[in-house]
Amino acid sequence: MDEALRRVARAIEQAERILVITGAGLSADSGLPTYRGLGGLYNGHTAEGLPIEAALSGPMLRRDPALCWKYLAELGKACLGAAPNAGHLAIAELQRRKPGCWVLTQNIDGYHRAAGSPGERLIEIHGELAPLYCQSCGAEDSELAEHLQRPLPPRCRQCGGVLRPPVVLFEEMLPEAAVDSLYGELRKGFAVVLSVGTSASFPYIVEPVLRTRQAGGLSVEINPTLTDLSDVVDVRLAGRALDVLPELLGHISSDRICK
Template sequence: MVDQALLMQTAAALRHAQRILIITGAGLSADSGLPTYRGVGGLYNGMTDDGLPIEMALSGPMLRRDPALCWKYVAQLATACLGGQPNEAHYAIAQLQRLKPECWVLTQNVDGYHRAAGSPPERLIEIHGRIAPLFCQSCAAQDPELSVHLQRPLPPLCRTCGGILRPSVVLFEEMLPELALQTLHDEMAKGFDAVLSIGTTASFPYIHEPVLRTRICGGFTAEINPVATDHSAQMDAFFRARAVHVMSQLVSHI
């Protein structure tokens, strides 16, 4: 049961806020059937079938050294993403962005569900990239047919030059996408009136920094998570709940 007083307090804060940041993590997509991720993918805990830590198997160096092995785990992640669809909370977030033209989404998720739900790409920061489309590491050609390639021997090959394709996700030991990082820094420099963190432990500095900055500047901060995180006690509002149980109600009051 959602705390109605807390819901109304949060709705009022978002209603009066001009610049809003919504931070989303794997917990948001859990109700779409995706496992909660650890790192790039949380289909994994510890060692892989090949006896390697997932951080090694699903890494940039492994993609270069043994593309077939790396793609074995990329394919598991891709299959999970393609097997689900946006849930009610994704659509509620997109609705909030329609209501608030300066509402941004910063997501760690690579499933592409925010785009599918209608979040405007120009106000969406996919800080870990997204699973599709694929692109060629040799000639940079794009390939939109991820699902087709998953039915074929891996790694997938470019139809233009025969090079090895890869998804636009940030693998372990790779840098964050420069444009996404710059956009985040630019928007943080402008400041936010309110930040809503959903389904993430906010363990990365670039994820919890907007929360800390907003709190220091007197803005409103809220969190939706089934379990408390290191940041929950400092939030103005904490909903111990799943996003699908809160977001639609919340947006209906804005």
């Protein structure tokens, strides 16, 4: 893998614009469950016999907020109980070195921000878990941890309405601002795109990889397992992000970086 690492490092050194796409695999290295691992849901169904996609959906939040929040709370507790790992920190350091480096993440845990990734170059396409806001009056509530210790669903202190996180649940639309930001940057093009810890099951995750490769840029996958992108990318670095990314960063010479 050393030669492949060096190839990617050289491309990053020379690139002005880089996109890092991150998925659940990156945060799994921090101990977070994926949706299908939530609360031991290894068969993809809840204790109520529902697909996890149905339990964590916008319609379920409206119809049975306590049930939806049962699994939102599992996610919230997991996120609050873990922290960014070496992969998140390496990405933040890459962004520090390369002002044209953007992050597109499917993750909702906020670990990129916690690791130091600048908010103005971070696209959280599925939103984030905090702060909560009231679906009735719109009031904001930053006390996620406190609410998770109380009966669910959490209620607004001002009007008693059900609170929710600014996260994209199943069957909900992506946030317009995030989509606009993504496609605005895609129109400018990227010289290197890194797909990190994602199975690439969404078109808006696959498209940046395909666009970059078609335009002559370098497409890279970092993942311990094969995905739908594995046969499409120029370089595949097999391994966990928290191992591969710091090693990759070590191959990038600061004094040769093109800013």
